[in-house]
Structures are given as C-alpha cells and as structure tokens.
Amino acid sequence: MAEVGSHDYEYVEAGTIDVKDLPPLDATTNKIMKDEFTTGFSLTVFYFILIFSIPVMNWFAPELAFKKILGGMTVTWFVTTVVMMVMAFIIAYVHTTLYEKRLKKYEILNK
C-alpha cells in the first residue's frame, strides 16, 4: 500500500480474507469515520426529508402547493426553484464547516 498522505497511488498486490477474519479498524480511523459518517448521514437525511416533501406536497396537498404567494409564483414553484437551490449550498457549507471544526479538534488532540 502506498504511504498514507502520498498523493499518487502505487499499485500493490494483496489477497483476500473472509470478512469474519477482518481485524477491527484502528481506533483513530474508526473514530474519524464514525464522526464523518454520522455528520454526513444526518445532514443527508435532513436534506432528503426536504427534497421528498416537495413531491408529497405537490401530489397530496395541492391546495397548499399551488397557492400563489408572489404574483403568479406558487408555493411549490418558489420552494422548488429558489429555496432548494439555496439549500443545496447551505447543506454543503454546514458540512464543510463541521468537517473543518473536527479537523482542528483532531489536531489539538494529537498535539
């Protein structure tokens, strides 16, 4: 395996083992993965709730979805084409910010 942190991967042969014989991950990598995955998964679940609420609103609450709020713009048009575009950036920004905070925390712990 190429050195961790090196940028160009060197191909190395390796065999396979049965998954039940796989040793556990080292504690540091395990913690990093768990923290990253928990944050990412939570944000994704929140994001998908927002995403799927739009077709649910359109098909099951049309009186709300197609209510006009800004001239001819309906609630669903505004949410779908404006609010959710902004949300895509906000979710990614929150994720990047939380990630950089965790990075600083690991650097402090490793000192």
Add this chain to the structure above:
Amino acid sequence: MMKALLEPKMLMTIALMGTIVYITYLTKRNATASDFFVGGRSFGWFTNGSAIGGDYLSAATFLGIAGLTFQLGYDGAYYAFCFSIGLTLLAIFVAGPLRRFGAFTVADFLAYRFHSRRARLVAVAVVLAISGFYAAPQLLGAAQILSMFFGTSYEFGIIFTCIVMVFYVGIGGMKGTTINQALELWIRLGAFVVMLIAAIYSGLHYDKILAAINSFSGPITGTSPYALDGNNVNFDGAAWTGTGFYFPTFWQTISMTIGLALGTIGLPHILLRFYTNPSAKAARKSALMAIGIASTFFLLAVYLGVVGRSIFISGTASEEVMRDLVLGGNNMVIPTTALALGGKWLLGLVIAGAFAAIFSNLSGLFITSSGALAHDLYASVMKKDITEKQRVVAGKVAIVILGILYGALGLLVKDASIGHLVALAFTVAASTFTPIFILGIWWRGMTEKGAIAGLLIGLGVSMWMIFLPGTLPSFLQFKIPGIITVPVGFLSVIIVSLLDRKVPADVNDFMKRVHSKESETA
C-alpha cells in the same frame, strides 16, 4: 463574406475559439500521464471549483433546463431542482476521500480498492457508456446552434465540433481542459447574468410573467405560419404551472428525483475532477464553490425558460423570434430569448456561452473516456511496461478514437431533448458508480465480486428500463427509472458482497488512507 464575419454571433464565436486555441497552446506541454489526465494536481480550489462547475453545467443546463421549463413548465423546472441535489451529496460522502485516494481515473479506484483487473475492465465499459450518453446531447446542442444560427447542416455541426474537441483536448490535456473549463464557466455565467438584467429591464419580473402565463389559455397568436398543421399552437398556462404535465404520477416524480439526485456521484467526468485538487481540503472547498455556482445557474436557467414562454405568448415578439421558438424546439429557447431581449449582440454572447458550455463539458468527457481507454485499458491491462511519454501518446490517440465514436452517436440523436438525454445518463450513473463509490469508500465488507455485480446489474437494468420499457408491465414503465435501478444497483453490491465474503486483505489500510487526516494540509 465580410459582413457575415462582422455579425456579433460570428465575432463572439471566433473570440471564444481564439481563447481556446491560445490556452491550448499555452498548456500543450504534458510531459507525464499525471499532467495529461489530472493536470499535475496543480490547480487550486478556485480554478478547480470553476472547472467542476464548468464540467457539470453542460449544454443541459445552459440550453436544456430553460428548454424543458419552456416546454413543460413546473415539471421542466423540477429537472433543475433534481440536478442541483447531487453535487451536495458528492461533497458530503465522496469528494475528500476520493482525493485522498489519489489515482488517475474512476476505474483506478476499483482496480486498486479490490486489486482487480476484471473490476477495472468492467468500470471502463460503464465509463464509456455513461460518457457516450452524456456526450451525444452536447454534440446535438452544438450542431443545432450551428444549424440554426450559422446555416450549416446538422452533420457538419457534429463533425466540426468533434474536430475542435480532438484538437483542444488532444493537445492541452487536462491542464488545457481545466483552464478552458474555468474560463468557459464565467463566460456563460456572464451570458446568463446579462440576459437576467435585460429581462428585468424589459419588465419581465418573475412573479408578473408567471401570473400572465398561468392565466393564459388558448391559441398563441403568430405561430400558425410555422406550425406543422398550419394552426396556431394551443397552450394551457394553468396546466403548465401545475404538476403532472410530463410526470403523470407521484411515483414517476419520485423515480426521477432518485435517479437524478444520486446520479452526480456516479458521473465519471465529475469524479475525475476531484483528483485534480492538490489536497482533500481543497477538494471539499472546490465542491462547495461548484455547488454555489451550479445553484445560481439552475435558478437563472429556470427563470429564463419562463421568460421565453412569456415572450412566446405575449403576441409582441418579432416573426423571427416566433419562428425560432416554434421550429427551434425547446433546445433553442435560450438563444431565441436572447435575440428577443437584446438583439444580435446578446444573441452573439449567448451563442458563445452555449459553445462554452458544450466544449467545457465535452472536454471533460473526452478526458475521462481517454483515461478509460488509454490509462485503464491500454496501459494497465494490455501493455503494462510503457513509458510516461507512451502513456501520453496513448491518451491522445484515444481522444481521436473518441472523436469518431462520439461523432457517430451525435448523428443518431438529432431529434432528441438535450435535458432528457442527460437525465438518462444520470440514471445510469446513479445505478452503477454511485453505489460503488459510496459503499466502496464507507463499507469494509464490499468485495470485488460485489462491485462487479453492482456495475453489471446496474448497467443492464438501467439500459433495459430506458431502451425497452415496452417489455415491462405498465407499472414499471418510468420515464426516468431511478426508483428501480438505483436500489437494484445498491442491493446487487450488498447482497453479492455478503454472499461472497472475500474482502481485500488490506481494506483497513485503504480506509485509513482515504479517511486519514494526515494529508489534509498537504
């Protein structure tokens, strides 16, 4: 001849071509495979973020989204919403770890993750399938613009565009491609912003034009000379602003959402972009920048599609505009709307922007597929002991081969919708590489057989449902079959891996490598 050359659309297009040639000349030195395929990993997050935006925002965004909105109303705008989701998911789960992995191509990931030549070969086939699906509509857009505004034949447009691509990607490689993509992004963002200003200056405020469209019902004056049946085109504004116009059921909508939302993570030419960052931290920042740019673009594209529809029903547009809106199809709404808003100069700028979108995206596809053919197939499988120089030459030969292949595909899709063809590419990507990357990066239990099964089954099922829907019962016939194909892709990987149980012996080292913090500040 001189008069034709001085037309704004010609001047702007020549200026764009000149810029491409100049940048290509400056970046022609590609001494190593790293230079040719990943730009030497030398670009910062701003250039990479711009280039990712440039790569992602293809003719489908610049022309297709506005066209779909013009044609389908809310259902067309819904495409834009779905396209906007995937980059965020990619930033969350894949961008950083993929950069830390540090290889050249998407197939490299599978080959090294599972130490498998077979997995690499299957990945190459899937990369070529997705890239072909994506490239054909870009060429379609270029040929239609050349045909409509420069009077060339469709076939000439396809061949001309392929020759331009072979030149600039073949000579400049990823370095030239990255700089051109970054520049081209700002050209077309500029074109959209100028159109926005022109529309607002003309009094075409979003809320007002939606109100006018919603209350319109009946024949559109001025369309009969161009319509096939000689009658004015009928339009129902209330249906257009509602849902169910194109996706007739709730489940059709959900299926489309899943296919498009998860498709970005599996697009090889976007994934490749993360290898070009100098570090994982830069990869995340560039993803964030690309998301901001993409969201802005989608928002503008939908608005401009509505502006186009508003102009179409207004009864005040010129004959030229009405003719182009009827005959040009939904792919040509943006240039025609530009002509209506700002005359020939704005049309010229937008045509340059459209070419920028097309070249930008096509160059990414060419580089990705060239990597698949030259690096993955030729250098890694067929002929292993080759020099750096030979790798670069193989990359360039692959570009020429792809020019011919993509050209042939472009000739086959003459009457298709750009936006819808790209949506199908997203569906195939969502059903193949998305499960591979998410599970490969986060799950130690994934095996080589699981990966191969996921790719083959995902590809097979999505192709079947896209091309042969008539062979399926009606409740399984989806316009965009993501609700079936994506879970099938994921489940194939998971079930086969659980049955196989043979994981790579060094998977813990792999996980440490791609999730480690040591390389963050490199």
